Amino acid sequence: MATLAPAPSGRARPAQSWLWRLQQLVANYLPLLLMAMLASGTWWLVKHTPVPEEATQAPPPRHEPDYQMRNFELQRMGGDGRLRARIEGAALRHYPDTDTLEIDQIHLRSYSADGSWVLASARRAVANADASEIQLYGDVEVKRYEAQQADSPQAAAKLDIRGEFLQAFVNREQLRSHLPVQLRHGGTTVQALGFEYDHLNGRLSFQGRTTANLAAKGGSQAKAKP
Structure with missing residues (x-):
C-alpha cells in the first residue's frame, strides 16, 4: 500500500530575529574591533607618556x-x-665643538710663492683646522725674510713686528692686529695702535695714533707723527 507524503505547508519559515543577527555580526567582527581598540590605546599611551628632558x-x-x-x-x-x-709647539689641543687648534709656545715658519718666508712665535696660538688662519697671543714676534737670505734666521729681517696680538692669514699672506704693535723696516721703527700688512699687494697701513723714527742719511734720525 502506497503512503502519501504530506503536502508541503504553504506557511513561510519564520525570519530570524534582529537580536540574533546582531549577535552574529558582533561575533564576526569582535576580533577586528578588539585590535582597533588596542591600537588606539597604544597610540594614546605613547602620545601621553612623558619623555625625559635629555x-x-x-x-x-x-x-x-x-x-x-x-x-x-x-x-x-x-x-x-x-x-x-711648518708649525712647532710645546703642546697642541684640538676642540671638536669649534674645530680649532690651541697651541702653546708656538713657532711658525711660512713660505711664500716668491721664495720669501716668515718666522713667527708667541706664547699661545689659536688656529682653524687646516692652520690657514692663526691668531697669536702674548710676546708675539714676526719676522719676514727675503728669498735670497737662504732661510737663515741670522740674517737681518726685512720686516720685524712685535706686540701682544697678531692675526695671520697664511694663504692670503696677510697680517693684522687691532692692538699696539712695533714694526721695524730697514732703519725705520714705527709704533702704531694697529696695522694691516698685505704681502701679495705690497700694502702696509696703520690705524690710530702712529709715530715713526726714520733713519736719515749720515746716521741721523728723524721723528714723524701723523
Whole structure:
C-alpha cells in the first residue's frame, strides 16, 4: 500500500530575529574591533607618556679637547707639493665643538710663492683646522725674510713686528692686529695702535695714533707723527 507524503505547508519559515543577527555580526567582527581598540590605546599611551628632558634636547657640546699632542711638529704642503708652513709647539689641543687648534709656545715658519718666508712665535696660538688662519697671543714676534737670505734666521729681517696680538692669514699672506704693535723696516721703527700688512699687494697701513723714527742719511734720525 502506497503512503502519501504530506503536502508541503504553504506557511513561510519564520525570519530570524534582529537580536540574533546582531549577535552574529558582533561575533564576526569582535576580533577586528578588539585590535582597533588596542591600537588606539597604544597610540594614546605613547602620545601621553612623558619623555625625559635629555631625550628631547641634546646637551650642547662641551669645550673639551678630543686629542692632544706634546712637542709636536706639523707641516702643510701646497698644491704644487712644496712646503707652505711648518708649525712647532710645546703642546697642541684640538676642540671638536669649534674645530680649532690651541697651541702653546708656538713657532711658525711660512713660505711664500716668491721664495720669501716668515718666522713667527708667541706664547699661545689659536688656529682653524687646516692652520690657514692663526691668531697669536702674548710676546708675539714676526719676522719676514727675503728669498735670497737662504732661510737663515741670522740674517737681518726685512720686516720685524712685535706686540701682544697678531692675526695671520697664511694663504692670503696677510697680517693684522687691532692692538699696539712695533714694526721695524730697514732703519725705520714705527709704533702704531694697529696695522694691516698685505704681502701679495705690497700694502702696509696703520690705524690710530702712529709715530715713526726714520733713519736719515749720515746716521741721523728723524721723528714723524701723523
